[in-house]
Amino acid sequence: MLRIDNLRVPGLPALSFEVPAQECLAVEGPSGSGKTRLLRAIADLDPAEGYVTLEGVERREVPAPEWRRRVRYASAEPAWWARTAREHLAAAPKLDRLLSALGLDPALLDRPIAELSTGERQRLGLIRAVADEPRVLLLDEPTSALDPQAAALAEELIRFQMLAGRMVVLVSHDAQRVARLAHARLLLAGAARPGTAQSVAA
């Protein structure tokens, strides 16, 4: 269970909600309403007052790097620091399985990142985010650059992550995908309205 308790992200109303294991919370709202800021605050990448608790442990009780290994933020445009994807994924177990799950050729791992397409980079970014099996996935537009086929595979991967017991917080502009994946949704209106998670009829 991921518990957000009175989290005060700058520019957003104080937020409280829960994401149980195996479930997905969709965060929705217009551009600039603070979806990314919320995800970053949960990963403790930006300072925010309030409490974020994962399985009974508040984020300040563990060193920040350890927290982010458990609570993983994945940006819409993954950034890379080495030349090839393999250098970023060296320690990842089950790499082959993840690659084939997203329809990627393993040869891509050794090509220079700069030569890959946006969609390939986004899928490799998703693999990098899930490879070391974090407990929580904070996915910021994980399928924005993917064609329908690749996006469907990515959706399958996310669903599989939930089945494996992970919690997912998803930001996506694809209403149908959200409807298929999300168990609850959180609407960020951009105004100072109190935000609370509303259950959606499945």
Place this chain on the structure above:
Amino acid sequence: MSAIDLSLLDLGLAALLLVVNGAISLAFGLRLETSLAVAAVRMVVQLAAVGLVLKFVFAQSSPLWTLAIAVVMVAVAGWEVSQRQERRFAGRWWSYGLGNATLLLAGGLATLYAVVLVIGPEPWYAPRYVLPILGMVLGSTLTSVSLALQTLTEGAERERAAIEARLALGATRLEAFSDVLRRAMRMAVTPLVNQMSVAGIVTLPGMMTGQIVAGADPAEAAKYQIMIMLVLTGAAGLGALAAALGGALMLSDGRHRLRLDRLAFDRQGSR
């Protein structure tokens, strides 16, 4: 053998060259004559003052006076480091403090090492040795530290996404900064490497020139210059390391977050 003392007349003769410059400026409408004159007067006043101050301090040969001058030198050098940054740490005292701490650490250690262990004058704080060497070390370390901080802050801004990606994947702040840190340190030490490679071929370094003119044996002067180059390089490496590490820690926080909000772009462009 010692140097020929220069009389005021000799200096006046040298100043004629400046008059030539002024004439060229007037003739070609360069409008440099005022700044030339101001700069020349500043130079004369500053150097004369330094000469007098050093003469006084050398005569005292007191550890307190030596320390006082050294503190002033470090303070001015630290100020210069913070002035040279395009991006300053928000709150200019941080910037100033980092520059000063780094120069004090690297410059102070290198100078003490050179004077006390290598040269070994009697007494060990002899201002005739400590102050000129500290001056050279600070002048050179100042450049290294500025380069390290400049490269670090630029790199952190340009590679913000990569740094944050590493943090998000569970890297510590120093791991996330490692590439930028490495580049900052390389940039800072490279000028010294170049300087060592061409020393004596392309350039005859200032200290050696001075000693030769003052009547020293060129072979002895070369030995001093070799020692100085080694000390300067050591100080540059130490200064670059301290500045880059300190800068990286200031651009992040205890929760291993990238804090570029602590960086203020200097828009007034004070230089």
